[in-house]
Amino acid sequence: MDETRAGACAQVPASGLAEAVGRSVAAGGRYAMLVGLDERSLGGAGLGLEAVLVGPGGDLERIRAAVPLDATGYPSITPLVPAAHWDEREARDLLGTVPVGHPDPRRLVLHERWPRGYHPLRKDVPVGARPPLADRRFAPFEVHGEGTYALPVGPIHAGIIEPGHFRFSAIGERVLHLDPRLFFAHRGLEKLAEGRPLAGATPLIERACGVCGVAHGVAWASAVEALTGTRAPARAAWARVLLAELERLYNHVGDLGSICAGIGFGSGAARLGLLRERLVRANDALVGHRYLAGIVVPGGLGRPLDAAALAALPGLVADIEAQVAAAVRSIVRSDGVMARLRTTGAVPAETAAALGATGVAARASGIDADLRRDRPYAAYAELDVSVATAASGDVAARFHVRAQEAAASARLVVEAARRLPVGEDRVPLGEARAGEVAIAGVEGPRGASWLWLRAGDAGTVDRVRLRSASFANWPLVAAAMPGNVVPDFPLINKSFELCYACTDR
């Protein structure tokens, strides 16, 4: 798809990168991602950083700076644009680009134990090198003073939850500060993808996340198609809408149930959990995989949709939509439940905007943004995507926005199934030119997920970066905690429902 092919890229000196990004944000641009690069694979001399923003009109803005291989670094973007804070730390760990003046220069992706000077995304570091780890400890940020104490939680949790460490500073039950430490599930996905054929890396990319695989898959397929000058058939474009909305639907229904579970409201959790199970079973009947893996591929669809399952889908989804609505009504009418959700974990709009929030988390804080409407891909341009927002930014707001989006997704599934054109599923890919870049943004269940892709020699991946919605939103969870009590953390955390796997890669 042509809209994915990245346009011109402004070159600035490393000393001026932060200012250029700051100017763009001041002019109404929305920060999307920062990509660290080793330019030596394509004849360059050192490292590079590319900032990607969405301009006020929805166009992409790219700003690139060359950064030296040594530790001289460049002036940090974060003091001007806080949303860049984790991106800069990640690029420093993986490539060695040093953000001078970053307010939190601790390690992020490679924990303290990794050797200093080891930067796995550099082209001269082999993918399978496993250097010995040292016995260095994590330095958490804690609040000290009379009556304060620190509470460490994780990385292994009590429930069936992904690994992450949370250091609470509290007085009594009241949280003063939360320092989250993630990337325990860092699997080196981006490095593994380098050198693989563009056509063959799909199973790896979609496994950035078990439950956002369609979002990552659509971003990946769009980017590869842009680089290879391929236009996916109309049937595939509509099927991608269908699959993306099924993914949003089962995630949102499950998440509404998780919010119930987060306050011990068992009947709501069981009811919604059963509906989620019906949805993933419908996914399985349609494509043979409960989480829709292996279906979105560059060039179209990896396999045909099962005809009988497709015919049954609209009726099934309409029934589930009605049952979700009934469950939500029963939850909303329960004062005991709503009292727990209201005012809990509130994130003001300014905080959400400054930290670059996205998805349900942003919309529940009043930010009216949705890539399906703002930068349509697949067949979204032909659909009316209603964007639900709320003002209060608390758990209740995220619950309501999610419930409305689930209903809207169910209707989009029905409409996409009805309008799905007959025709071929897949076309062959064209050739990619080394050095070309494509950038794709997809509105996944958790918000905008960005994928930056540069082709290498002979149709391979030179560099791919996935910046998931969860990566963007994790700092928001920390911002939502101060003032709340420690026991509300599971509820607040579940109301964001972020993936660690998507973030850590």
Place this chain on the structure above:
Amino acid sequence: MPFDVLDRYLRPLRHGRATSRYPAEAPDLSPASRGLPALDAAACDRSGSCAAVCPTGAIKLESDGWRLDAGSCLLCDACVAACPTGALGHTGEIELATRRRSDLVVLGEPPWAVEGGAAGKALAEARALADANALATAIDRRLGRSLHVRHLDAGSCNGCDWEMSALLNPYHDVTRFGVDFVASPRHADVLLVTGTMTRNLEEAAVRTYEAMPEPRLVVAVGACAIGGGVFAGSYAGRDGIGEVLPADVLIPGCPPRPEALIQGLLLLADRWVPRG
């Protein structure tokens, strides 16, 4: 509202049984549901198309035989689609759990003679993990029919973990087997481990295992935990948990379906009766 409260209690009565009858009945799969591909060796032309498309190198064509490592297989059916002769077929075979890594390697039948030597080589290639039969029986005697399970995500994509969560929904309801997920390793008999065993998590994973009272069991859940899956060969993790923790049962899949998890747990507890 009183009506809502009443509804909450009466709803299950109105709706009847929501829970699956697995394993008394076969898993309720759809025709599209993907399981382990099956080879009709007589129809195979040895083109190697299957091995060429396999994303994890699960298929090996060697001079003396064709083999499929179910432990690395994603059950993706790419090889089935690529097979020029139709020799490789789609199946719904998902009950694949075994006690030994080497038992996951499926050997092609003639026309290629598979000699003991070749099979022996395959076994050596697949890192053999300890046979836990005797231990499991001992544990069964000690623990009776109840298993207390602790989940450990050692760097997965979260897919296996969501299927584990699905075990607790009313459809799969794993508590009907006396299986209970517990909050602390100190209360656990079994560690269900997903993911490749990332280097960032390794220390915490080992400490979790060490915190369990003995006797303790470990289940490797999914392709990543068994052999690294799509993440094998990375700087950031091991190629499966076997280099760090002794797995007593391995459950293939990417992710294994809830029924496959149940099968693996029943196998672990010596309560699995193979389907006839």
